[in-house]
Amino acid sequence: MEVIDILKRYSSIVDEELDRVLATVEPDKLQESSEHLIRAGGKKLRPALVMLSCEAVGGKREDAVKTAAAVELIHTFSLIHDDIMDKDEMRRGKPSVHMIWGEPMAILAGDTLFSKAFEAVLETGTDHVPSENVISALKTVVGSCIDICEGQAFDMCFEGNFDVSEEAYMKMIYKKTAALIAAATKSGALIGAGSPEQVEALAEYGKLIGLAFQIQDDYLDVVSEEEDLGKPVGSDIVEGKMTLMVVKALANASSEDKEEIISILKTNSDTNVERAIELFEKYGSIKYTYDVAHDNVERAKQLLDIVEDSSAKEALMLLADFVLERTH
């Protein structure tokens, strides 16, 4: 089975639940603004990971649907608020929520999705699922929300600061991106009543593919063709964004080259993109980024040894590779 078919199948399950969860929101403007991004497509990778992790440890997919919806609601809430903060006008090929309904309603739409996320996970039936597992799943999901806020704050604080260590950078992307993916796989394993070792392994699997997802993003920005990327090559460089490639190059560069890299990142123009890439190459930071992403995915796949062979396990293997292969 192809990754894209797996995602489609799980997406249709969670979409139904998301429709149900948001059906009661009022007034109309709040409902429409809350639903906009949920319905704008998106791969729905995170809810698929919740349900697959549940199945992989022997649980029932149905039991994990509400938690899956919760994780997608949290992801969407964070995108809506991030777009306001970053003044991003487009998302998934459509105008951002705040561009259509204005910032106040967009803030509220995010808050509503956030509240609805907790409502959804609290509705997880306790017939098959021990209530302490539901509470642990909830704690995991809540913990990742705090991480998302902290990750975004670190990211904002890093802006214009070229003195970020690799450790600090990894912590930022862990919190901003990987924590919710780790919460998806961990909460799925908890709802599926996996053993503590399985729960831990799936949490780590989620963390590793989440980190790989973000790092591969950095990598693809530099090595892709424009038609695959859907945006010009080197946009991160033009925007002066901190990436693993930049962090690594700055750490290893001579003071002269370091100065040049920083000056290119500060220019916010595409005239020196090629020179920046040349300097990244010189200090091995493109290969390093590639290696870290691939190494994380390999380690993630090995962690799946802890569960028995199943179609869910196979899908998780494919999804691990998918975070590397995807084009935008």
Next chain:
Amino acid sequence: MEVIDILKRYSSIVDEELDRVLATVEPDKLQESSEHLIRAGGKKLRPALVMLSCEAVGGKREDAVKTAAAVELIHTFSLIHDDIMDKDEMRRGKPSVHMIWGEPMAILAGDTLFSKAFEAVLETGTDHVPSENVISALKTVVGSCIDICEGQAFDMCFEGNFDVSEEAYMKMIYKKTAALIAAATKSGALIGAGSPEQVEALAEYGKLIGLAFQIQDDYLDVVSEEEDLGKPVGSDIVEGKMTLMVVKALANASSEDKEEIISILKTNSDTNVERAIELFEKYGSIKYTYDVAHDNVERAKQLLDIVEDSSAKEALMLLADFVLERTH
């Protein structure tokens, strides 16, 4: 015991918990912006209601401290986001969070408090408290968050709309203000393992004093002296705000008077405040507002018959009256 002493005593208990909850937030900017409004004073009425409701049904105050902190975190989160939406520059005599740290960090600070609220309530120990009660308390608190978002959205949609029914207005203030107060008293009673009847009565008590709180606000704006109010008399009229007084007067006024009231509210100037009050008086809407607030408080106090006499019950009686007596 005086109300102010009761609030002080409970405030010092919850402040300690709030400090603990927010101690781990990073980076520094996010921590400072998250703590700002929590430390800016405020009566901490809601956490006192959680703990007192718990005690009133025979529960231990300590068991309710985390839920009390959660409710205050939610209240503060909603104030921070409301101030951004309403462009309010001051709160509790200090600059609003977005005035000091900017809107992006203020959005994040709100989101962080919101996440921390769920973390706090999830930490409620299950030694004395049955886990189904913890989950019910959590559902109550989450439900009130959805109400807060919807109430704020209704309020925004009412702006410039003078065709709001009394029912629609009451629903708006219930969601915006009373739902969280009802969640405070209900969750306290749940954590205190009150009987279903006690839980229901305390929920209703919270709803009634919450509505009275908001309605009395409308009333005081018109009948107070400026020195008690801390702002000019009739500010709501100058701002063209929808209040119970306006809704009632518009419903009963002749079409000529209705037009005059609307035109005064649209002017956004203080030249016709006295004339507006005269018209409110003419249609009995000032007395009506007074009566609704007082009637709600009386009914709230009667509902406390369901619990045995105790100092907590006495405090809840005093707090019901307090929502009417308070000056700003």
